Amino acid sequence: MNMKTNTLRTLLATGSIALLSVFALLPFYIMIIMGTHQNEDLFTKIVLTPGNYLLENLKTVSESRFDLAYMNSIIVSVTSTVASVFVSAFAGYAFAKHEFKYKNKIFAGILLTMMIPGQLGLVAYVIEMRYLGLSGTLLPLVLPFVANAFGVYWMTQFMKGAIPTEVLESARIDGCSDIGIFFQIVLSFIYPAITTLSLLVFLWSWNNYLLPLIIINNPDLFTIPLGITSLGRAYRTDLAAQILGLTIGTLPVLILFAVGSKSFIRGLTAGSVKG
Secondary structure: HHHHHHHHHHHHHHHHHHHHHHHHHHHHHHHHHOOOOOHHHHOOOOOOOOOHHHHHOOOHHHOOOOHHHHHHHHHHHHHHHHHHHHHHHHHHHHHHOOOOOOOHHHHHOOOHHHHOOOHHHHHHHHHHHHHHOOOOOOOOHHHHHHHOHHHHHHHHHHHHHHOOOOHHHHHHHOOOOHHHHHHHHHHHHHHHHHHHHHHHHHHHHOOOOOOHHHHHOOOHHOOOOHHOOOEEEEEEEEHHHHHHHHHHHHHHHHHHHHHHHHHHHHHHHHHOOOO
């Protein structure tokens, strides 16, 4: 009786997970299928099977210099991720394992900035970038992620529980400098946190639409979100081509999460376990 009950529970659990997986993957499937149809088909019927207009949509995408927008997004996202992770890790190490004057007040000020919507400072940020002569470059899209309050908070909380103070003190007794301790010891302890923060920052930067829309006016500097909205022909918005561009633009994010999902989950859970 117990074996039958356990088998039934396993079947129900497997069936429930499979059903939830189907519902989760259905939007991605429909997105891929819609990119293979003509624009008009999307308004006349519900498309569930592949169409025969894929090559034409690919031609529309390629003619719009979508590859340049793709490269711009890669440059911006990778640079933002690397800079954000290193600055956040350095700051987190200082707040978690060092004592200095006004430490708690400075950390509280960083936390306060997380409560202020970024849209409130957008106008001032655009004016600042124009004053500095950076509005015609990709740098304004990178700088907001370098000063990442969430990254500093995340790294600080993770390091408090993940790095034994005794290990750092032993390294100092052996004559290792703070920079040496950080690169040789600290980084090995916070690998899960680095992976988690890297995936988050890359996703935020890759999907960033509002800031490029306001600050970028040169088509050669368009990123993926702007490149997708610009797909089409004169006097006609080609939604099918835009959806195909959206599918192509989603691939890097899906690949990153597929490869780094275990480290991502481990980073989210490890920081909550102390001792």
